[in-house]
Amino acid sequence: MPSKRITMQDIADACGLSRNTVSKVYNGRGSVPQSTRNLVLQKAKELGYGSPAEKVFASPPSVGNIALLTCHLPSQLHFGTLFLSSFTDMISREGYALKIYEISQEELEKRQLPPHFVPEQIAGIVGIELFDPDYVSMLCHLDIPMVLTDSSAETITSLIECDYVTMENIAGIMAVIRRLVRAGARQIGFVGDYNHCGSFRERWYGYQQGLMVNGLQYDKRFCICEPDSSPYDDSAWLLSRINQMPALPDAFVCANDYLAISLIQALKKKDLSIPEDIMITGFDGTMQSAFTDPPLTTVKICGTEIGHLAAELLLNRIRIPSFPYSWTHVKSTPIWRESIRKT
Known part of the structure; x- marks a missing residue:
């Protein structure tokens, strides 16, 4: 003994x-x-x-649970739909089942886990659309393996205690800026709340860097960066912001396709032609971006591949909890369409 x-x-x-x-x-x-x-x-x-x-x-459990924690389940305009499909496929092959927990505003504010979430019954956590840094910190201290995909704007400059896999944002936006400049753009605005989440913040960094390396000046008067809760889907609101600008910029870089599509609809009500009067770009590579009028130049996110990689990271973390945390960006690819002028 x-x-x-x-x-x-x-x-x-x-x-x-x-x-x-x-x-x-x-x-x-x-x-x-x-x-x-x-x-x-x-x-x-x-x-x-x-x-x-x-x-x-002698009698190990045959099936375990992976918990998906989210504040908003992904919609069709979100790369998360492809992410979830591939992620679920990967973990199910290893004998795990996905349990989905949607976090309420009250739970978010009080840093509470959702009802029926029993930590002892959860082998790992995947977080998507979790943009509250304090809530993420609480989850990191549960001593349960966790992988995040996108997170709060603060996360990208913090040393969080979990794995993190997301899309590459900065280089994709910089490629878009280069193409716009070759197409004649000299004043380029940005649309989207860069404090909304980590991916939006990185796209904002890419926008700023893209202007600098191409010899252009940043002018906040040509940007629409109000909080994400603002009515970006309201054409009248968008037009009121555009009408406050000293002039119409040559192009707008939008933080995602949803914002770009709303902006196109608003500009058409102002009888502006795209791309002749102004060029518009998005980000995400959603299916809807191909069917706008004109088709939208965007940056495609590899949602399926990010889902596979996130599953591999989480499964490896479950096997080897002491392995160093990994922050991974998966390459995004620009798709050039008719919403920008040819070079």
Whole structure:
């Protein structure tokens, strides 16, 4: 017998795992990969704590749960629809089931988990449309493996304690700026709340950098960057903002396709022609962007591939909790269409 009582924490430390993972093995709640179970069992035997572990391993749970936490379920105008399909396919192949929890405003403000979310029954978390940094911080301290895709604007400059995989934003916007300049643009505005989320903030950085490297000046008078809660889908509101500008810019770079489509509709009510009078670009590569009049130049997000990568990161985190956190950007690709002039 060992000279001191062996605890789950001792086993966790010896395996390089979290106590939560070892606890799942012993209490039979949640799912742990068989390779991890075998590691814990072997280490428990070496420490003189073999018999209890063997009893638990005799009937391991066959299915575990991955929790999707979100403030807004993705719509068709969001890359998350493709993300969820591929992510779910990947985790189901490993025996996990996806449970979806939509976080209410009250839960967000009080930093509360949704009802029926039982941490002991959750093997991992995937966060999408979670833009509150304090709520994300709370989730990071649950000691449950987690991967985020997009997050708050502050997240991209913070050392968060989880994996993070998202689309590449800066280079995509800079490529758009270069093409607009070649098409004759000298005054380029930006549309979208750059404080809304991490991807919007990076697209704003790309816009600023793109102007600088092409010798253009930033002028906030040509930007519409009100809070995301503003009525960006209201043509009258958009036109009121445009009418306050000292002149019409040569082009608008929009933070996503939804904003670009709303802007096109508003500009048409002003009897402006696109791209002859003004050029418009979006971001996301949604299906709808191909059917605007004119078809919208955009930057396509690889939602399916991001979903696969997020699943791989999370599954690896479940297997090896001590592995260094990874921040990954997946290349986005510009799609040149008729909403900008030919070069």
